[in-house]
Amino acid sequence: LGKYQLIKLEERVAGRSLAPVEIIDMRTEFRETVSQVPISRKLKEEIALQLKARAQTMILLNRRGYAWFVLCRSCGETQRCINCSISLTYHRKEHRQVCHYCGYTAAVPVKCPNCGGEYLHFVGEGTEKLEAKLAELFPETRVARLDRDVAQRPEHFSKILSDFRAGKLDILVGTQLIAKGHDFPGVTLVGVVSVDVGLGLPDFRSAERTFQLLTQAAGRAGRGTEPGRVLVQTFFPGHYAVQLASEQNYEAFFSKEIRFRRAMHYPPCAALANVVAQDVTLERAARIAQVAGAYFAKFDGDSRALKILGPSPAPLARIKGRHRIQFLLKSTSRARLN
Secondary structure, three states, rough: OOOOOOOOOOOOOOOOOOOOOOEEHHHHHHHHHHOOOOOOOOHHHHHHHHHOOOOEEEEEOOOOOOOOOOOOOOOOEEEEOOOOEEEEEOOOOOOEEEEOOOOOOOOOOOOOOOOOOEEEEEEOOOHHHHHHHHHOOOOOEEEEEEOEEEEEHHHHHHHHHHHHHOOOOEEEEHHHHOOOOOOOEEEEEEOOOHHHHHHHHOOOHHHHHHHHHHHHHHHHOOOOOOOOOEEEEOOOOOHHHHHHHHHHOOOHHHHHHHHHHHOOOOOOOEEEEEEEEEOOOOOHHHHHHHHHHHHHHHOOOOOEEEEEEEEEEEEEEEEEEEEEEEEEEEOHHHHHHO
């Protein structure tokens, strides 16, 4: 108690108001249009109005690549990385499938390697697909993309930023790289596509990170003389992280989130350590975990509330060819955990 102090910035620079946030329920969008498109009718209309007014738009989608993975509709098989327990992401520009954890790449099959089926489907959308879709919807528009793939070429990355700031681009599509810290006075509309990507992660911080990302993205709109607005597309419009981020209500979010953390004994209400045994062979990783588990068992359930969960496969059970078995250690005392 008393370790941290809340310091508030209660006014925006030059007394400008925060951009109002509108939540678009994508469940209703799907029911009414019977189509699954990355850009809702409302967002499309607002972008068209922006272009007519010669104002700029930023579109945030925190997933790079063109499609999440390639799916065989005949047998349901997806192509996975040979080094990591994750599906490969399709990148259309290179026409390759890429692992975003180890960098492994594979050709895009013409037929399913598993059953020989010809009905391959590109599932989901990333920033590359969104850029192409916007260029298709608004053919006269100057659209650019900023994500980690673009950032690998520093000179190209810098040019896109400077061109957008100078008004040479109309729409900037990107991952969280575009949400934080940038000051583009010409931006009066920010669209957030598929905010649910972050909410679905198996991480106790997913709501916090979604709240942060939404409030940061909303802060990009209306930084100049013209007021801004924000549209957030989601399949979870009632989620407290989405609702309270739309209100820019940090205190209410903290109050709700801290109750969850306290009930589940998650930081900052408890100290948490993740211990991972890993090796290129599963057998050796299991032996390492067995030795660690025997050591931890001596402390489990003691009077100072140390709790050991595991061993169990890590959420990503294999990365870069190494099998991973994890323990989660929780304690009410950070000193005890150390």
